[in-house]
Structure formats: C-alpha cells, structure tokens
Amino acid sequence: MEHTLKITNVLSDPTRFYIYQYITNCHRDVTVQEIADKFSIHPNVARLHLSKLEDVRMLYAETKKTGRGGRPSKLYRLSAEVIQLSFPFRNYQLLSSILLQSLEKLGPEGSKALYETGYSFGKEMMGQELHRLSSSIDELSNKDKIQLLKHAAILAGLKPELEWDEEESSIYFEVFNCPFKETAKLNKDKVCMMHQQFFIGMFEAVFPDVRLSERQNMLSGCQQCAYKAHVCEPSHIMN
DNA sequence: GCGATTTCGATAAATTAGGT
DNA sequence: ACCTAATTTATCGAAATCGC
Numbered sequence A: 001m002e003h004t005l006k007i008t009n010v011l012s013d014p015t016r017f018y019i020y021q022y023i024t025n026c027h028r029d030v031t032v033q034e035i036a037d038k039f040s041i042h043p044n045v046a047r048l049h050l051s052k053l054e055d056v057r058m059l060y061a062e063t064k065k066t067g068r069g070g071r072p073s074k075l076y077r078l079s080a081e082v083i084q085l086s087f088p089f090r091n092y093q094l095l096s097s098i099l100l101q102s103l104e105k106l107g108p109e110g111s112k113a114l115y116e117t118g119y120s121f122g123k124e125m126m127g128q129e130l131h132r133l134s135s136s137i138d139e140l141s142n143k144d145k146i147q148l149l150k151h152a153a154i155l156a157g158l159k160p161e162l163e164w165d166e167e168e169s170s171i172y173f174e175v176f177n178c179p180f181k182e183t184a185k186l187n188k189d190k191v192c193m194m195h196q197q198f199f200i201g202m203f204e205a206v207f208p209d210v211r212l213s214e215r216q217n218m219l220s221g222c223q224q225c226a227y228k229a230h231v232c233e234p235s236h237i238m239n
Numbered sequence B: 001g002c003g004a005t006t007t008c009g010a011t012a013a014a015t016t017a018g019g020t
Numbered sequence C: 001a002c003c004t005a006a007t008t009t010a011t012c013g014a015a016a017t018c019g020c
Helices: A002-011 A014-026 A032-038 A043-055 A092-104 A108-133 A142-155 A188-204 A234-238
Strands: A059-064 A073-078 A160-165 A170-175 A209-216 A225-232
Touching: A002 A043, A014 A032, A014 A043, A014 A073, A032 A043, A032 A073, A043 A059, A043 A073, A092 A108, A092 A188, A108 A142, A108 A188, A142 A160, A142 A170, A142 A188, A188 A209, A188 A225
Parallel strands: none
Antiparallel strands: A059 A073, A160 A170, A170 A225, A209 A225
C-alpha cells in the first residue's frame, strides 16, 4: 500500500507523466539531456523526474560511457515491470490464467475455439470503428484503412506502427506493447496465435483477404512484435 | 593532473494548507 | 482576507568520474 502511494505520487506530476508517455512512445533509450530539450526544462529537473520514475521502477536506468570522457551518462528506458492500479481491486490476470488452463484441458478443440474467438473479437472491434466513422468500406482509400487500423490498435493500447507498401499491397505491422504479455508467458503459442487471429480479424474487417506472417516476437527476445500482412484489394478481385 | 561532463546537495522560489 | 508553516519544484555550485 505504501508502494501504491509512491506510484500515485510520482504520477501526479503532469510533467513526469508526459515524460513517461514520451518514453513509452519512442521505443528507445533516452538521455537526461534529450528529455530536458524535449520538455524545455533544466537537465537537473529532467534528471529528478527520471530518477523518481526509476524509483518506482517504471523506468530502468543504465550507465553508459559517453566516449568523450567525463562521468558516464545514464540511459533510461521502460522497465519490464508492470504497474497496475485498480480500485477497487480486480484480478483479471488470475482469471485469464484460470481460463487459459481450463482451455488447455480441452485439447485441440479448445485451441480452435480460442483462435476463432480471437478472430471474431478482432473483426468486431474494427466493425465498431467502422460504425463510428459511419462510412462503408468501399468509400475508404487504403490510406484511410491503415489509419483506421492504427487508430483501433492504439485504442487497444498496442503502441503500433503501420507501414503501407503500395507495390506489394502489404502492411508492415509492428507492436511495441503487448497487452497480453504476462499471460502470453504462460503459454506463448496459444496466446500469440490467438492474438494473431485477432489481428487477422481486424485486417479482414477492412481488407477482403489477408495473409499474416510473423517476423518478430517480443516474447522471443525482440523489442517488438512485427508482422507482414499481405492484403488482397477489392480491385484485384474484380480484375 | 586537467578538462569535459554528469551527479549530488544545498538553497531559493513557488505552491498549498491551516489557522486566526 | 491575511499570515505562517509545510511541502514541492527549480536553480546553482561543488564533488565525482572518465579519457587523455
């Protein structure tokens, strides 16, 4: 409980919170100087904020020799730890573990159900986004579709990067935050496969045919999950 | 040792809370 | 409304560290 108060205290400063957000979004190590420049504050102030974030283990710091002489500088990055605050207390993590283990007892049938459910949730999610725009799919350009996919992925907290390749009519899709990471560690194959199906569901809500292939997985030591999605455009079908 | 560079610690400045 | 105490944040200078 003492620790909770510490966390809320650290997060209660807007500057600190924005600094954390900034680091969350840029997917790399940052220096004190960079934060100072970015937020137009004195480097010492930036250092103070960063050290407080490090204190509650939201950030991880590492000293690195500057190469130009002088005391080694510190590099800050997101820590692997998960900070969860829920009032009143809820434990969906435990629930998902129980559900996952139960599903495993069902064998291949269970897996199949898991993937199908993942797929339809992904599709459903994009369906809601489409509905929000109140426009039909054929009114949207590919760029619009990418934007829509990205927006939905951001809503899901994925910190995504999407790149549209015109010639290959494919999408390079990177995810820098996996919201299922802790559960996925229990059963990487099932949870990641389910998440992939979720993505395919999302893609197929706006593109008719999608072939998704995994390039990188953050559970195999990479910094991010990356996929290449080959999509078949409606115009190609007609030809 | 010296210069460059960063951290640490003291203090000033600002904000907030409490009391009369 | 005003003053004071307490807390938080920003600034500045000293100390520490590294390469030469």
